[in-house]
Each structure stands twice: as structure tokens, then as C-alpha cells.
Amino acid sequence: MWPYLLKRILATIPVVLVVMVIVFLMLRLTPGDPAANIAGDAATSEDIAELRVKLGLEEPLPVQFAIYAKNLLKGDFGESFYYKRPVMSMVADGIEPTLSLALFTIVIACLIAVPLGTLAAFKQGSWVDRLIMAFSVIGFSVPVFVIGYVLIYFLAVKLEWFPVQGYQRIGDGVAGWAYRLILPATALSVIFIALIARMTRTSVLEVLNEDYIRTARAKGLPQSKVLLKHALRNAAVPIVTVIGIAIAILISGVVVTESVFVIPGLGLLTLDAIQGRDYPTVQALILLFSLVYIIVNLLIDVAYTLLDPRIRY
Amino acid sequence: MPLDQHNVLSVKNLTIDLPRNADRKHAVRDVSFDVAPGEVVCLVGESGSGKSVIAFSVMGLLAKALNVSAGSIELEGEHLVDVTEDRLRELRCTRMGMIFQEPMTALNPVMRCGDQIDEVLQEHTKLSSDQRRQKVLDMIEQVHLPDPQRMYSSYPHQLSGGQRQRIMIAMALILEPVLLIADEPTTALDVTTQAQILHLIRELQSEKQTGVLFITHDFGVVAELGDRVAVLKQGELVEFGTTRQVLSAPQHPYTQMLISSVPRHEPPDRKPLAHDAPVVLRTEKLKKQYFSFSLGKRRNVVDAAVDISVEIRKGETLGVVGESGSGKSTVARCITWLIESTDGKIYLSGDNIAQLNSKELRKLRRKVQIIFQDPYRSLNPRRTVGQSIIEGPMNYGESKADAIQHARELMELVQLNPDGLDRYPHQFSGGQRQRVCIARALAMRPELLVADEAVSALDVSVQAQVLTLLEEIRDRMQLAMLFITHDLRVAAQVCDTVAVMSKGRVVEYGSAKEMFQNPQHEYTKALFEAAPGRDFVFGGNPNSM
The missing domain is CATH 1.10.3720.10 (MetI-like)
Incomplete structure (x- = not known):
């Protein structure tokens, strides 16, 4: 029983990895720009570009992923683009x-x-x-x-x-x-x-x-x-x-x-x-x-x- | 004959109707018999004869679709037909107990065996829990199970078939009912286990003078156990008398036919094989092991078959005989390449096929064909038997027209109407289906025919016909045949040579005639000893016993 449980828990690691990659890519490959969303209707394209740099969205995808993965390992899920709160505490509230x-x-x-x-x-x-x-x-x-x-x-x-x-x-x-x-x-x-x-x-x-x-x-x-x-x-x-x-x-x-x-x-x-x-x-x-x-x-x-x-x- | 009121059970003119759309009107018609205290009455008949229906009607456990339309059932003088469900419940296990055919499925898999017996006491007695536990342990000991404490806390799947049937018997007899109904209780068991269980039933019932209604299809068991025997045919009682009378001098033609179909225990004289008959199959130290792995490490090795070296020549039948778990089916499956052997060689017409890859193997597959045990499950229910028969040859490039023509010839060979090719399996009886399976195997024009318990699921009269057919076909087509069976009588009838297997090894191997006359190995002797009714002379003169 215990070896089995250990095996099952270890098996979750690759699953989580795959989920991470897929979600990461899916979000970035689907249309819609978070920066444009946040900046609002009145924003100029310069505002949006500036915001993109600030949010780290201008980095190449692999770099973005590496940063995401590195933070995740430290238990840091990042900060919400929108509410400017740590994601962790928002999820905890919900x-x-x-x-x-x-x-x-x-x-x-x-x-x-x-x-x-x-x-x-x-x-x-x-x-x-x-x-x-x-x-x-x-x-x-x-x-x-x-x-x-x-x-x-x-x-x-x-x-x-x-x-x-x-x-x-x-x-x-x-x-x-x-x-x-x-x-x-x-x-x-x-x-x-x-x-x-x-x-x-x-x-x-x-x-x-x-x-x-x-x-x-x-x-x-x-x-x-x-x-x-x-x-x-x-x-x-x-x-x-x-x-x-x-x-x-x-x-x-x-x-x-x-x-x-x-x-x-x-x-x-x-x-x-x-x-x-x-x-x-x-x-x-x-x-x-x-x-x-x-x-x-x-x-x-x-x-x-x-x-x-x-x-x- | 004891007086009526002294009978434990008396069934009078019992008629049980079948649902309206059934193939006949009554499951049981006008059946009368009785069981006296301390007496074993056997109800014998083929499948569909209504013997189990009678047993269930006594217990009040008939399926809802069936109902008693006439006649009476009395248990120690109390009428059971119109009694309330509550009263029936009170009587079950206290006055009448029942054991069933499949000890594997008759016990609740998620309850400990002791608790399942205890439930009877909880329901029907006011004993304290300590008293109940003691009584259950005593009963477990009475049915000769080792280590009662451990048996009490075991789950059914941890016990063998024989042990489970002992638990069932303990459950049925713990409150010392006056009547025990046993519905084919040893049919699913190995022959040595069967002998022990029959002995146990005899011992317990004669000690407590329990009346037993014993349902069976096996005349060997009847000879072993029965005081009187009632023969049923399609729901009607055709003969009722003492075991000696009925078995030695049957009066009714149906009983005579049934008894003459029981295969004899001695091999008949067979004409010897031609000396130059070529060897079709030879195995050399064939081995099959199963491994279980845990965290990548090899934990357990089970030797399913070890050092199997046998050969079969053209026109010869080799019987592989053994109890369940002896490895006989494993051997058949290795030879037919349904599973891969671990080691050793298998020569088919000279080619070693044990280590072939699947592509090379495909060419050879048609040379070996297998017939399985259960004709009800080995045909695809959604395809016509014609489609099933021609599928194999067409896979090997035969044209549809040729395959159908060949299938029609084969249907005639197995004594079925060729027009039946368009029908579905459920439209055939069990024996007919097994004939279809034989035709399907033959359609591939094999050199070796493997019959894996091919007649075990059939009624004795049908079994006799299928055995004759198999033998005719083997002679006519000069096939080599590997015949796997647990039934020594059947092996005696059809095999030229016999290999007796025990625990994965061949313990005795030689000509059938010599082995049956003079078995050498202890295990072979034990097997022969255990065969029920082997000393009984069926259909002979009763005075000659």
C-alpha cells in the first residue's frame, strides 16, 4: 500500500509539468492581450507597449516560462495583473x-x-x-x-x-x-x-x-x-x-x-x-x-x- | 417406505409454470417425491430438466417469473406453497438449509467468512455474541477446516474452492436443519476436492439424520452418495427408485440413454497408430513462468508449466489431464501461441515455433486451431455462425465463395444443417454451438486441433455425441489432437496417450490403456481413487455388485 501511494504521488509530478506547459502556452496562443485589457479603452498603443514590458510579456516565451517555473518552485505563483495582489492569497480567499x-x-x-x-x-x-x-x-x-x-x-x-x-x-x-x-x-x-x-x-x-x-x-x-x-x-x-x-x-x-x-x-x-x-x-x-x-x-x-x-x- | 408424516420433505404433484413466451409451458410438471430423515435423494437430469427449479421452490427462492400453479410442498408436514414470506424466512437455515453450485460466487466477497456464518445465528437465535462466536468456531471445526480462528477472519477470496464450499456447508448446517438442499455443490470443484466434500456431506448428514435433496447431473456422484434417485426429463419425473435399481437396471428409455452415455472408466481398445505416422507437435522442456513486479523489482515467480516434453503424431490424441491450476491450459495456450512461452522448444511439423516473431508466426497460426470450453461465450453473439466460420480462412486469402462452400461442407461434417450458417449463435443449443466451434476450427484446415475442456460444459448425452464426432473427424482428416480435460472418464474414452499434470509438471506420461490399468505415480492413483462412482457398474445387473 505505502509503496503504491509513494509511486502515485511521484507520478503526479510529470502530470503537473505537462499541465503547466499546456496552460502556459494556451493562454499565450489564444487571442487577447492582458495589457490592452488592463490599460482600458482610452489607452494609446505606447501605453500598452509599456505595460507589456512591465508585465514581462515582451520576453521570449521560453524565458517567460523559465521565470514562471523558477518562481513556482519557490512557491510563488506570481502577482495578479489585475488586482496587483499575490495570486496565492486570492486563491486562498476563494x-x-x-x-x-x-x-x-x-x-x-x-x-x-x-x-x-x-x-x-x-x-x-x-x-x-x-x-x-x-x-x-x-x-x-x-x-x-x-x-x-x-x-x-x-x-x-x-x-x-x-x-x-x-x-x-x-x-x-x-x-x-x-x-x-x-x-x-x-x-x-x-x-x-x-x-x-x-x-x-x-x-x-x-x-x-x-x-x-x-x-x-x-x-x-x-x-x-x-x-x-x-x-x-x-x-x-x-x-x-x-x-x-x-x-x-x-x-x-x-x-x-x-x-x-x-x-x-x-x-x-x-x-x-x-x-x-x-x-x-x-x-x-x-x-x-x-x-x-x-x-x-x-x-x-x-x-x-x-x-x-x-x-x- | 416411511409414512408420509415422517417424511422431512414431501413434494406432491408439483407443477411450476414458465412465463408465457417460454419454449414450453411448465418448468416442472406433476412431480412427486419425498425425502425421509437421514436419507439422500438425488435429483438427476440434464440442463433445463427443472431440477434446480424444484430446489428453489422448496426454499421459496423461485424467480419472480415462475410460480407454483399446482401441487404441494410439505416440510415436516407444514405446507410451504402458500406460506407467508416471513414464515419462509424463519424456516430457512433453521429447518431447511441450502448449498449452491459455485462456492466461488456464493459467498459475499466483502464479508469475512465467520461473519457470514454468524449472520445466520444473529438472525435466528438469541445467543450472545461470545456464544455465537464459539458456535461458529465449533462449526468451522466440524467441517474439518484447519485453523478455525484464521478461517473465521478470512475473506472468501483467500480460501480455495473446497474451503469455501465447507464454509457454505457450515453456514447451511449450523442450526441443524432437518433438510439440506444441495444444488450441484461439487460440480465446480476438482475431483479430489469433490470426493472430500461428498464425504463431508455424508458424514454430517448421517450424524444428524438430516434429509438431503441432492441435485446433480453426474451419475458418478449419484452412485457415490444417493439412497434414492429421481430422474427428471424436461420437467417431468420419469423414474424414481433406489439408486441401485435405477443405475443398474434403469426402466425408462431416457434413463437408459443417460446412463449409457456416461463414459466408461476403462479405455476401449483402440487400433494402434501406424509406426511411420509423422510427428505433428513436439515440445521440449517447454516452460511458462509468470512474474509479479513491485517497484521494478521481480518479486514473485510462479511456475505455471515446467519441463513439458510431449509429442503428438498424426491421427493421435494426447490427453492432458489435471486439476485446476495444474497448468494444463497454460500448456495449451503456449502451444497455440495465445501466450508466449518462457523457455523451451515447440516443434510444429519440424519447425521450432517457440521463438518466432509475430509475422513469421502468422503463417503457422492456421496449422493449430483451438476449441474452447464454453460454447456460449466463444462465439461472437452479433455475428452469424457463417461469418464466424469463414472469417479465419478469408483472413488467409481464401475467396468468400470458396470459404462459404467449405463452411457448408463442414456444417454437414459436424452434422448440422448447412442452412444454419445464416443464423446467430443464440439460435443453437449448447451442443450445436460446440459443433459450430469445431467447424470453425476445421475451416482453417489445421494439422493440430486443441480441445481445451471442449466437452466439460455439455450435458452427458450431448457430451457423448460430441466426443464421437471429434473422434470421427480426427480419423477422417488424420488430425493430431491435444485434448485437455479434468475428467478422467472422458480422457479414457478419446485419448491414445495421456499426460497427467500436477503443479505445472507432467507427473506421468504414457499410453492411456496402460495408465488406466496400472497407474504408477501417487498423484495419478489419487486422482483415479477420487473419481466418483468408479466401482459402480452402470446399467449392469444389480446382483453383480
Whole structure:
């Protein structure tokens, strides 16, 4: 197990390197000039050229990359072109809201999806099953922002149960933090409920046909124990895989939700940074997102060994 | 015959309907039999005869699509057909226990074995956890598993097939039910393990006077274990009597046919090979090792096959016999170049093919063709059998018209209708599919035919037909044949020479006739000893026993 973990952690180094190069090049090869953006509409071409030199954009690409890599090794992600703040501190500010939203969403999604999927599998072919699967198709098809605005309209504007938008830091009170997250997390969770419920159903259905389920029934166990104790744990590996993927998508995919609900997280930051061609910030964010993917994948693989004694590394 | 109320199980006029679109109306029709305390009743039949359906209907575990439409099932006088699900649950494992065919899949892979047995006690008793643990450990000891503490905390995948089946038996019998239902419990096991498990079932049931309903397709097992035997054909009971009566003097034509299909344990006389028959395949110290690596370092070396030196001449059949894990399939796969051998030489018609590159190998591939064990999985379900048969020759440049013409001839050779070429595999029965697989192999005009457990998945009557066919084809086309099997009876029927493998090595190699009469190696002797029902004279005079 430990040698395996070490190997996996070492393997992240080349991945990170490749991501660094690709992001670096992509930003500079796509149209749009950060200097022009910062200088504004009234700037002359001399102003812009001066700004480019100041931002270090006039150096040849390899030199720019070398400087970037050297600073990165020292743990310095550079300074935002736009806000003139260290990128590190901006990202640090954005992590809490994003992480809160992602975890809140995934907890809601799992709590709803796993029981629904299991129920659908158990009642395969019945109206319960069809209803759950119909919901899951709708959940897949409706975009997050539509669900978001519908929820805001009914629950916030009409019924006034929840605030329309905004975020409260966890340090300023857990209750307020959770209260303000419920609406965005619900909106965001719909598609993941659909995804996880579907996977749970398929996986449990497959397991229900296994011989050991028949053995469990032949022991005289009640249906509930057969389902929860024998079926669900065996069905867990694919479900956990999907949940892991969902977490990764969530953290990097909160852009839309954060803009609908105006949550000052990484999503909003990314949106601003890309629009402003804020190279250092975009580079740092994408590097961070790719690290999240890698870590989540590693955690999934570790979770496998806990769920299934046959899997050993 | 004991009185009705004393019977552990009595099934009367049981009829179970199949879903409406099935190929016949009833899974089981009008079946009556009973099981007395301490008695082993065998239910015998080929696949689709309804024997497992009967077992599941007793346990109340029938698939939803099936339902009992007439008749009754009584467990110690209690009617089971209309009883509530809750009552059935109470009866399972307390009054009736069941063990299944596949010990590999019948245990929950993510639960410790001890906990799985313990679950029965948790559900049906009020014992404290210490008492339960002690009882489980005692039971593990009763089924003769070594080191009960370790077995208790092992996961199923850490145990062998035989050990897992012992865990299943412990689970089924821990509350001393009056009835044990065993659904082909030894079919998936090696012959020596099978002998041990049969012995264990005998021991436990006679000690506790448990009635046993034992489902099997193997008349050897029936001869070994059964007090009485019921023969089923397509859901109907055709014969029911004592084992001696039924096996020695079967009355019904179907039973007679089944019993006469059981391959004999003694090799028949075979005409000797021509002395100048050329050697088609010869292996010299063939070796296959598997390595596992850890952090780039070689950790583990497994010798799958070591020093295999055998030869097959034109028109000859070499049988490779052994238990699972003995390396017999590894040898077949090395010879057919499905896997690369580690060392040694393989001469095919004189050319050493062991170290060829893939391009040179391609030219030789058609000379060796293989037939696999499971005809249900070895044909592509989305291609017609015609497409499957002509694909190989066309890859080697044969024109489509020629390939189809040849395929039609081959279909006739394997006794199938040539018009069947346009049909898909699922439209054929298991035996027919295996014939298609044979035709497919022959389409390549091979010199060596490798049959890897090619008849193991077939019913005994179909098995007999396919064996005859293989032998006819070998003689007619003068093929060399490598016949891999775990079944000594089958080997005795078709092989000229036999190589017995154990733990990757050939322990005995020689003419089939001599080996079966006078085995030399300890392992060969043990294998022969373990074959169920080997001393039983099937279909002979009952008085001669």
C-alpha cells in the first residue's frame, strides 16, 4: 500500500509539468492581450507597449516560462495583473466558499441519490423505478443555471425562505453559512443526484443477480438486510468512482453556480481571470484544479481498498 | 417406505409454470417425491430438466417469473406453497438449509467468512455474541477446516474452492436443519476436492439424520452418495427408485440413454497408430513462468508449466489431464501461441515455433486451431455462425465463395444443417454451438486441433455425441489432437496417450490403456481413487455388485 501511494504521488509530478506547459502556452496562443485589457479603452498603443514590458510579456516565451517555473518552485505563483495582489492569497480567499459549496452539494447529492438508486433497483420495473429514472433524465437535461433561477424565483423571491444570493464565511457562524449554501448546493446537486442515482441503480441491479445475494436470502435474512448489508457494499465501488468524479467536476465546475448565486469562490475568480487575461491567476487556478483531480483520484483508489478486501495494491 | 408424516420433505404433484413466451409451458410438471430423515435423494437430469427449479421452490427462492400453479410442498408436514414470506424466512437455515453450485460466487466477497456464518445465528437465535462466536468456531471445526480462528477472519477470496464450499456447508448446517438442499455443490470443484466434500456431506448428514435433496447431473456422484434417485426429463419425473435399481437396471428409455452415455472408466481398445505416422507437435522442456513486479523489482515467480516434453503424431490424441491450476491450459495456450512461452522448444511439423516473431508466426497460426470450453461465450453473439466460420480462412486469402462452400461442407461434417450458417449463435443449443466451434476450427484446415475442456460444459448425452464426432473427424482428416480435460472418464474414452499434470509438471506420461490399468505415480492413483462412482457398474445387473 505505502509503496503504491509513494509511486502515485511521484507520478503526479510529470502530470503537473505537462499541465503547466499546456496552460502556459494556451493562454499565450489564444487571442487577447492582458495589457490592452488592463490599460482600458482610452489607452494609446505606447501605453500598452509599456505595460507589456512591465508585465514581462515582451520576453521570449521560453524565458517567460523559465521565470514562471523558477518562481513556482519557490512557491510563488506570481502577482495578479489585475488586482496587483499575490495570486496565492486570492486563491486562498476563494477556496473556502468553493470547497464549502462543493462538499455541501456532494453530501446532499449522496444522501438523496444513493437511497433513491437502491430503491429503484429493488423495485425494478415498478412505477417507483420509472418515476426515479424519469427524474434522473430531467436532472441530466436541465442546465444548472435554469434550476438555479427557478429555485431563486420560487424559494427566495416568492416564498422568501432563503436569501437570493451571497455567501457567509464559516467563521462568521455555521448556521448562517449552511443556511446560505442550501439553495446553491441544491441547484448544483440536481445533476449529480441524477448521475449517482443512475449509477447506484445499475450497480445494485447487477449485484442483486449475484449468487451471494441468493445465499443471503437462503439464510433467512430480511429483505432490508439483504439490500443494505450485502448488496449495497458490493455495489459501492462503481458508486464511489462516480462520486469521486462528481467531486472533481464540482470543484472545477462551480463557475456557473457561483455567478448565479454571487458566491465569491474560485469559480468567480476563474471567470474574472480568464476574461481579463490575467495569466498568473489562470495558471495558478488550472494547476490547482488539476491537482484536485489527481488527489480525488488517489482518494478513490484508496477507498476501493477499504470497500473491497480483494483490491490490494 | 416411511409414512408420509415422517417424511422431512414431501413434494406432491408439483407443477411450476414458465412465463408465457417460454419454449414450453411448465418448468416442472406433476412431480412427486419425498425425502425421509437421514436419507439422500438425488435429483438427476440434464440442463433445463427443472431440477434446480424444484430446489428453489422448496426454499421459496423461485424467480419472480415462475410460480407454483399446482401441487404441494410439505416440510415436516407444514405446507410451504402458500406460506407467508416471513414464515419462509424463519424456516430457512433453521429447518431447511441450502448449498449452491459455485462456492466461488456464493459467498459475499466483502464479508469475512465467520461473519457470514454468524449472520445466520444473529438472525435466528438469541445467543450472545461470545456464544455465537464459539458456535461458529465449533462449526468451522466440524467441517474439518484447519485453523478455525484464521478461517473465521478470512475473506472468501483467500480460501480455495473446497474451503469455501465447507464454509457454505457450515453456514447451511449450523442450526441443524432437518433438510439440506444441495444444488450441484461439487460440480465446480476438482475431483479430489469433490470426493472430500461428498464425504463431508455424508458424514454430517448421517450424524444428524438430516434429509438431503441432492441435485446433480453426474451419475458418478449419484452412485457415490444417493439412497434414492429421481430422474427428471424436461420437467417431468420419469423414474424414481433406489439408486441401485435405477443405475443398474434403469426402466425408462431416457434413463437408459443417460446412463449409457456416461463414459466408461476403462479405455476401449483402440487400433494402434501406424509406426511411420509423422510427428505433428513436439515440445521440449517447454516452460511458462509468470512474474509479479513491485517497484521494478521481480518479486514473485510462479511456475505455471515446467519441463513439458510431449509429442503428438498424426491421427493421435494426447490427453492432458489435471486439476485446476495444474497448468494444463497454460500448456495449451503456449502451444497455440495465445501466450508466449518462457523457455523451451515447440516443434510444429519440424519447425521450432517457440521463438518466432509475430509475422513469421502468422503463417503457422492456421496449422493449430483451438476449441474452447464454453460454447456460449466463444462465439461472437452479433455475428452469424457463417461469418464466424469463414472469417479465419478469408483472413488467409481464401475467396468468400470458396470459404462459404467449405463452411457448408463442414456444417454437414459436424452434422448440422448447412442452412444454419445464416443464423446467430443464440439460435443453437449448447451442443450445436460446440459443433459450430469445431467447424470453425476445421475451416482453417489445421494439422493440430486443441480441445481445451471442449466437452466439460455439455450435458452427458450431448457430451457423448460430441466426443464421437471429434473422434470421427480426427480419423477422417488424420488430425493430431491435444485434448485437455479434468475428467478422467472422458480422457479414457478419446485419448491414445495421456499426460497427467500436477503443479505445472507432467507427473506421468504414457499410453492411456496402460495408465488406466496400472497407474504408477501417487498423484495419478489419487486422482483415479477420487473419481466418483468408479466401482459402480452402470446399467449392469444389480446382483453383480
